[in-house]
Structures are given as C-alpha cells and as structure tokens.
Amino acid sequence: xxxxxxxxxxxxxxxxxxxGFSLEVPDGQTTVVIGYSGSGKSVAxxxxxxxxxxxxxxxxxxxxxxxxxxxxxxxxxxxxxGFVFQFAALFxxxxxxxxxxxxxKRRGLGTREMNDRVAESLALVDLEGVEERYPAELSGGxxxxxxxxxxxxxxxxxxxxxxxxxxxxxxTASVINRLMVRTRERVGATSIVVTHDMRSxxxxxxxxxxxxxxxxxxxxxxxQIRRTHDPIVRQFIEGRPxxxxxxxxxxxxxxx
Amino acid sequence: xxxxxxxxxxxxxxxxxxxxxxLWDTARSTRDVRTWLxxxxxxxxxxxxxxxxIALFIAAFTGIVLALLSSYVFTEAxxxxxxxxxxxxxxxxxxxPVLVGLALAGRVGANIAAELGTMRVTEQVDxxxxxxxxxxxxxxxxxVVAATLMFPVVVALASAxxxxxxxxxxxxxxxxxxxxxxxxxxxxxxxKDIWFGLVKAMSFGLAIAAIGCxxxxxxxxxxxxxxxxxxxxxxxGAEAILVLDAFWALVLL
Numbered sequence: 001x002x003x004x005x006x007x008x009x010x011x012x013x014x015x016x017x018x019x020g021f022s023l024e025v026p027d028g029q030t031t032v033v034i035g036y037s038g039s040g041k042s043v044a045x046x047x048x049x050x051x052x053x054x055x056x057x058x059x060x061x062x063x064x065x066x067x068x069x070x071x072x073x074x075x076x077x078x079x080x081x082g083f084v085f086q087f088a089a090l091f092x093x094x095x096x097x098x099x100x101x102x103x104x105k106r107r108g109l110g111t112r113e114m115n116d117r118v119a120e121s122l123a124l125v126d127l128e129g130v131e132e133r134y135p136a137e138l139s140g141g142x143x144x145x146x147x148x149x150x151x152x153x154x155x156x157x158x159x160x161x162x163x164x165x166x167x168x169x170x171x172t173a174s175v176i177n178r179l180m181v182r183t184r185e186r187v188g189a190t191s192i193v194v195t196h197d198m199r200s201x202x203x204x205x206x207x208x209x210x211x212x213x214x215x216x217x218x219x220x221x222x223x224q225i226r227r228t229h230d231p232i233v234r235q236f237i238e239g240r241p242x243x244x245x246x247x248x249x250x251x252x253x254x255x256x
Numbered sequence: 257x258x259x260x261x262x263x264x265x266x267x268x269x270x271x272x273x274x275x276x277x278x279l280w281d282t283a284r285s286t287r288d289v290r291t292w293l294x295x296x297x298x299x300x301x302x303x304x305x306x307x308x309x310i311a312l313f314i315a316a317f318t319g320i321v322l323a324l325l326s327s328y329v330f331t332e333a334x335x336x337x338x339x340x341x342x343x344x345x346x347x348x349x350x351x352x353p354v355l356v357g358l359a360l361a362g363r364v365g366a367n368i369a370a371e372l373g374t375m376r377v378t379e380q381v382d383x384x385x386x387x388x389x390x391x392x393x394x395x396x397x398x399x400v401v402a403a404t405l406m407f408p409v410v411v412a413l414a415s416a417x418x419x420x421x422x423x424x425x426x427x428x429x430x431x432x433x434x435x436x437x438x439x440x441x442x443x444x445x446x447x448k449d450i451w452f453g454l455v456k457a458m459s460f461g462l463a464i465a466a467i468g469c470x471x472x473x474x475x476x477x478x479x480x481x482x483x484x485x486x487x488x489x490x491x492x493g494a495e496a497i498l499v500l501d502a503f504w505a506l507v508l509l
Contacts, residue, residue, distance in 0.1 A: 049386050075388045083386040089379035103387035154387075 002027050002062055002190055003048060003158065009056035009214075010043055017043050019214030021057070030184055030191040032201040034236065035211035041194040042086065042162050044211065048192070049081050049160065050074050061158070079107065082151025082189070086163040088143040090135040090150070096122070097131040100150045107154070121153035122146075124186065125179055141172035148179055152187055159183065161193040165200045177203040198237050202226070210236060278470045282400060285392035292397040299398045303364050303465070304406025308413060310363060311356045315414035318351050319343060319421030327430045336432050340440025343422035348449040352415040354501055357460035360407070361493030365468040368399055369489035372472025373482040381473065391473065400465045407461030408454040415453060448508075456504050463496040 003025035010018040017040035025031045035041050046052040047059045053067040060066070061077060069077060090099050097118055104114045122128055125145040135143055144164060151159055164180065165173035177200050184191060184204075193204055201208055202222055209219035210233050218225070218233050228234060286292065326342035372395060375381050381391050419441070426432040471489040475481045 046382070051382050051385060071390070078386055078388040081386065083383070085379045085383055087378065089383035091375075091380055091383070092378075102389075106388045150387075 003192070004060045005044065005047070005057070006060065007057035008044065008047060008054045008059060010040070010047070010052065010054050016214060018054070021211065021215055023209055023216055023219065025190060025192055026207070027190055028188065029206040030180070030193060030204050032193045032195060032205035032208045033211055034196060034198070034201050034208060036236070037196060039211050040214060041196075041211055045160050045162055045192060045194050048158075049078055049083055079154070080157045082154050082156035082159045084144070084147045084151050084159065084161045084164055086166055088135070088147035090143055090146055092135050095132050095134055096127075096138075096146050099135070099146060100153050103150060103154050117153045117155075121149040124152060124183065125149045126175075141168055141175065144168065144176055145179065148176075148183065152183055152189075155187065156189055159187070159189045159191045161191065161195075163195055164193065165195060165197045170199075173197065173200065174203075176200075180204045198239070212236075275466070275470060279466060282392050282396050282466065282469075285390055285397050286401075288390060288393035288397075291389065291393040292401070295394065295398040296401050299402035300406050302367075303399065303402045303461075304410055307360055307363055307406075307410050310359055311410045311414040312417045314355050314359055315347070315352055315418035316421040318355060319347065319418035319423075320425045322346055322351070322418070323422040323425040323430065327426070327432075335440075336430065337436040337440035337443070339426050339430065339432060340423070340437040341443045342440075343426070344419055344441040344445065345449060347415045347418040347422070348453045350453075350501075352418055353411050353453050353456040353460060354497060356411050356414045357407070357457065357464070357497045358494055360410070360460075361464050361497060362490050364403060365464045365489045365493035366486050368465060368468030369472040369475075369486045370482055372469060373475035373485050376473055376475045377478050377481060396466075396469045396473075399469055400462060403461035403465035404458050405461070407464075408457040411453060411457035412450075452504070452508055455508070456501065459500050459504070460497050463500060464493045467492045467496060 005021050005023045008018050008021040009016070010021075021040070021044055023031070023033070023044075033041050033044065043052060047054060047066065048061060050066050050069065058065045058067065061081075064073065064077065066074075066077065090096075091102065094102070100118045100121060101114055104117055109117070118131065119128075122131065125148050127142060127145050127149065130138065130142065130146070135146070138146065148161075148164075161180065165176050168176065180191070180193065181204055183189070191204075193200070195201055205222050207219065207221055208225040210217040210225075212232055218228060218230050220228070225233065225237065228237075234240075322343045323339055326339045327336060330336060330338050330342075372381070375384075375395070381395070384391050384394055423434075423437050423441075426437050427434055468489045471485040471492070475485045
C-alpha cells in the first residue's frame, strides 16, 4: 500500500482529534474519507504531507515514515504529492499563472515545459484564458479549479483533496466531482478525498472510509457503504439527525 | 501575587526561548539562497524605500525641536554653538535610530505580521510547504535580510535630514551663523557616532522583521487572530527597540 496510517493519535491541547486512526490507501484508487465536520478528516490528511506530526503512531508513504523524514526527504516526498486545499489556498498576491508556476519552478523545469504544463493543467480543469487573473477576480468554483490545476501541474503520484466541494452550489460541485474523476483517469494518481458531501463521495470514490470519534468506523467499496447496516454510517450517509440523542457507537459491530 | 509573577516570568522565558529557536532556524534557512535571494529586492523596496517618507517626516520635525530645545537649555549656560553639537550627537546616536525604529515597528512590523498572519489562516503557508518550499526561506529570510540592510540606510537619511532641519532652524530662528553651527557640529564629533547609530538601526531592523514574522506565522483563528498578532508584533517590536537601545548603550558607549 503506498499510503498507510498506523494507529495515528493527534490532539490539540486537551482535545483528542485522532484516536487510533488506521487506514490503507490502495494504489491507483480514490479513497474517500467521510465524517462529521470537525471529526479530524483534514487533520488526518495533513499528516500525509508532514504538515502535522502524529502524537503517536505513524503515517507511511511509499514505505517511509513521514514524521521521521529530514528536510530533504520531506521535500522529495512533497514533490510527489499534490494537495488541493479546502478554500484553494491560492497565493492572492500572484496571478493564476504564477500560482501554478511556483511549484513547477521548484522542480527545475525549462520555461517552455513550465508554460506547457500551465496550459495543460488549466485546460484539464476547463479554465483556459484566466492565466493573468488574480484569485480575487475568480469565483469560488474557479478558485477551486485553479487549486486542482496547481496540484496536477506537478504530475504528482498522489493527490489529496481537502473538502473539494464544500461551499459550492450543487452544479459547481458536480463540475468539481467530474474534474476529479477526469483527473484520475488522465493523471492516474492515487487519491485521498476528504469530504462530508455524500454525492461527491459516491461519484469520485473507489472506496469510502468513515471517520468517527477519531478512528475509522467502517471502510469498504462504494457499494458496501451504500448497503451498510452500521447505524452510525447509515445515519451519516442518509443525513438523518439522531432522533434518539446519541447512538452508542461501541455497541455496534463494525463490518466491511 | 507571587504566583502571577512567576507564571508571567515563565511565559516570558518560554517566549524568548521560542524566538531564539525561530532565529536559529531562520539563520539555517539562509543556506537556501536560490529561494530567498530573488525575493529580497522586492522586500528591500517595501521595507526600505517605502519607509523613507515617514522616516524623513519624523527626522525633520525632531531636528527643529532639538535646535529650539537646546537653545532654550543652553541659554546663558553654554555657548550657543553647542546647539550644533547637541543636534548632531542626538540625531546620530539616539533619536534618529530610535524614533525611526519605533515608527517602523508600526509600519513594517504590522505589515509583515498582518500579511503572514493572513497567509497562515488562509492556508497559504501550508500550500507553500506542500509545494516543497520552506516558509522560512521563502517568507522570513527575505524580510529579515531586507529590514536588516535597509534600516541603516533609512536611518542615515533620517539623520542627515534631522541635522539639516536643525541647522536651518538654528540659522533662521536662533541667533546662530552657519560657521557657528558647523563648529558645534564638528566639536565632539567621532566616527563612532555614525557607526553606532547604524549598528543600532541594523539590530532594530532585524528585530522588527523577525518579530513581525514570528507573530504572523503563529497566527491562529481567522481575522481576530490576525488583529491580535499584528498588535503584538507592534508592541513587542517597540519593546525590543528600547531593550536593544539600552543594550548597545551599555556595550558600545
């Protein structure tokens, strides 16, 4: 498995966010991590690129323990990963072209190749002609697409999406979902998508894992998750408010 | 009461330790010359050139006040040409570096903290890291190098303008001739007066930029956090200037 979370624990102050999070991400597939807002999905994702270090446990990428890598090792690892942030995280003092070029310059590519990559990646997200615009001049959906273009321009082996459809209208969200599928088909990267948007999860995912109370509650194929009998997972995927107050999660057998 | 003091002292020591660690990491990041060098010129323009108007404004009015104040103090106690001595010495070794430094703690320190703080809360700093850049090399080193190099230049200009404005005031409003003012200016002049002021200015530039960066990168919690850390950057920058001012006076005078 190219990306493996081993019993990861992470807390901030007294708040424990991840409590024994373990997950294997198969090569060439898109694994979607679903869960409630604030359940630690983004925290888990940031461990993969070394933006956060675990308090306990480890995250392995290509057999290397991320938090034990030195600066050079971390730079090499990050060169193989594209990260799409929740709110795109575009550099607002730079144009779209400069945003995409920034990562490419780090790879020491020639000017022509860099310009080709900018054009290719923007074409892949259907955004030709916005190269000289600033992020403030783009809509939320366009900014997310530029964020995806910035990630795929690097031709990464892995792409991590942090809440790619959050805050978008349903039509724009569908466009982003389609782009993620298209990106996987053309770039062939192994992906992790963190979301609480079930439509997105069903559209882009090969496998779905649900994070609940700091650990994986259930993991399986899209069909397995659709047909799950786990009440916690069912409640989440059907978007039902919990009528009985709180479900006793520990009393339910986890399958899948 | 004792507990409060001890907790505050503990926090202060922790903050100083954290800042020292940050400076050490920043110094190590200067090895990545390919990243920070191309960005430094733009920062020199922002930190240095764009600070010149406010620095000269402060210096011009300080020079006027110094000339009038010294003539008032020296009346019948010392020859009037001591106005030149007082204006020159005070501008070069103390007032120009400190007053300009305090003004720039607001202008430059706040600017850096707000910019990096906004980048932090909008995940732009994280994005930079995922693109395989070291934020210290990319964001901190260019700002710290630019401020360290440009503050002495700005302070030198301010000193010149302050002395000139004091001179013009003395000649036009006081009963002092050009040769008398010049005589006073040269009377106890030592080259140390110049480099002492410039060394102080360099240390102020380094401190203000580094504090702005560390506060900005420590920002948490959205717009409120940016506001809080920007205020801290200005306050801590001003405190650092006063502490460094006393330090250099003890060490070099």
